[in-house]
Amino acid sequence: MTDRTPGPVRLAGDIARQIDQLAEQLIQAPPPLAAQIIATVLNPDEGILGRFTTLVATGSHFAKDHAENGLLPPEVWLALGRAANELHDIGLDLDDHTDTLRQLARPASPGTTPAPPSLGSPLIARRRR
Numbered sequence: 001m002t003d004r005t006p007g008p009v010r011l012a013g014d015i016a017r018q019i020d021q022l023a024e025q026l027i028q029a030p031p032p033l034a035a036q037i038i039a040t041v042l043n044p045d046e047g048i049l050g051r052f053t054t055l056v057a058t059g060s061h062f063a064k065d066h067a068e069n070g071l072l073p074p075e076v077w078l079a080l081g082r083a084a085n086e087l088h089d090i091g092l093d094l095d096d097h098t099d100t101l102r103q104l105a106r107p108a109s110p111g112t113t114p115a116p117p118s119l120g121s122p123l124i125a126r127r128r129r
Contacts, residue, residue, distance in 0.1 A: 019048070036105035042094050049091050057084040 003010070026037050041048045060080035067077040 032105050032107070035101045039098050039101035039105055042091070042098050042101070044091060044095055044098075049087070049094070053084060053087040053091060056080060056087055060084050 005013075022037065022041075026034055029037060040046075044050050060077060060083075063072055063077035063080050066072040067074045
């Protein structure tokens with residue numbers, strides 16, 4: 001039997017499966033590689049998060065057009081627009097930390113002494129908006 005799933009829908013499923021595979025790789029990765037993976041995902045220009053945000057924003061534009069024509073409830077457009085805005089804000093919040101992740105991902109240069117290990121600290125949630 002032939003698969004009648006439209007190409008873009010198959011592509012979305014393939015991407016979802018690849019993200020699952022990436023998450024499994026992240027779980028097993030040593031800290032420098034894990035930091036590099038996360039920094040790549042969060043890269044505002046080339047990363048998954050920014051591109052996913054663009055995809056949701058594009059979906060919001062689609063929903064707006066169809067809500068204006070009465071084909072979709074306006075709540076669908078509003079929810080997608082809100083999601084795109086939230087994802088954008090999350091990306092901005094995380095952008096502050098990508099340099100730190102990139103530093104962890106870099107191997108130490110020969111002849112340099114490695115930084116002393118962090119002693120850790122209590123985790124305190126700070127959020128700015």
